[in-house]
Amino acid sequence: MALTLRSASAYVADHRHPYQRDDWLVSYQQDLLAPFDVPFDEKFLKQGANIGFQELAERALDGLGERPEPDLVVIAHGLPDHYPFRSIGGHVDKLVGGGSENFAISDQGLRAPFTALRIGNAYARSGRCRQAAVVVVEQSTFGQDEPLARDGKLADSAAVLVLDNGSGRWEVAAVPPAGHLRALLRDTVEGEHPLVVAGPWTDAEQVAATGLADHRVAPGSYCTSLWLDLARHHEEWADRHDAVVLCDTDPRTGRSHAALLRRRDTEGTT
Structure with a gap:
């Protein structure tokens, strides 16, 4: 599981x-x-x-x-x-x-x-x-x-x-290998209708090209950025979305990373 x-x-x-x-x-x-x-x-x-x-x-x-x-x-x-x-x-x-x-x-x-x-x-x-x-x-x-x-x-x-x-309400459904942001987003959101949570280092145009709702993480952090916002907002996101894609692009390597969280609608979850 x-x-x-x-x-x-x-x-x-x-x-x-x-x-x-x-x-x-x-x-x-x-x-x-x-x-x-x-x-x-x-x-x-x-x-x-x-x-x-x-x-x-x-x-x-x-x-x-x-x-x-x-x-x-x-x-x-x-x-x-x-x-x-x-x-x-x-x-x-x-x-x-x-x-x-x-x-x-x-x-x-x-x-x-x-x-x-x-x-x-x-x-x-x-x-x-x-x-x-x-x-x-x-x-x-x-x-x-x-x-x-x-x-x-x-x-x-x-x-x-x-x-x-x-x-919990969010299941860690997929953490694909690193890649280029556009391809990574395309492959990760296939069959999903998520909120795309984009780190401060991502290309805004490539995120917008998905046509999906997105949340932009404010600048001011490097490694913690996505996870700070996930900690702050995961409960409200679960009320509005059935999946979340967390993604960011490392400015040092140009490689992008993503994780798919899928909402679990099970009685008794918190």
């Missing part, structure tokens, strides 16, 4: 922490960037919000009201953590009671949450997952000039999706 969306939460930080120099972090950043001839500049750390993944994940979990009890926790991020020496999956596991299988998906850009959904569905179909928590995190403090975070254009944010084997 495919996973269904039981509950979700979105968090966007509106605060920052003062910079406290950490010699170990500075040394790590310098060593990390040097092989790629990317200059390290401590001013970017001083200017940043200095909010890490652990805090963002915790704030998003608090927004759920009732803590889930997942047996699978998947962290997804397209950009690295501000402080890379902490375990995020283990921290989330502790917050939800412990005992889950947990890991992170990284180095895939904004594809990471789509991969997380695909993995979660595979676990559920094989009987290894009763409930999954997908935690998408993104922070804006780097030791170099990061174009996606330049001029304060990247929010420190997190979204939590709690998925289980049947109590």
Whole structure:
């Protein structure tokens, strides 16, 4: 059985922490960037919000009201953590009671949450997952000039999706391989009449060419964008649409990604 969306939460930080120099972090950043001839500049750390993944994940979990009890926790991020020496999956596991299988998906850009959904569905179909928590995190403090975070254009944010084997209204119906946006939309919406939820990096003309109702995600995030809006609006979308296609195009690769959620009209769902 495919996973269904039981509950979700979105968090966007509106605060920052003062910079406290950490010699170990500075040394790590310098060593990390040097092989790629990317200059390290401590001013970017001083200017940043200095909010890490652990805090963002915790704030998003608090927004759920009732803590889930997942047996699978998947962290997804397209950009690295501000402080890379902490375990995020283990921290989330502790917050939800412990005992889950947990890991992170990284180095895939904004594809990471789509991969997380695909993995979660595979676990559920094989009987290894009763409930999954997908935690998408993104922070804006780097030791170099990061174009996606330049001029304060990247929010420190997190979204939590709690998925289980049947109590939610939205079923994760398909997560197709990456491709070109036009073809991906055509193939994903075939036979469906969904709301197309388009990330800020998608081509608006290609989305409009589908002739379907669409919701445009506002700029300000990279990997978390679609999932923040899904967390905010999934209940109202379920009252108006029988399917949702979430799609975005990674500005770094030009490759597009999509996921189809199909509404389940079953008595007793929440």
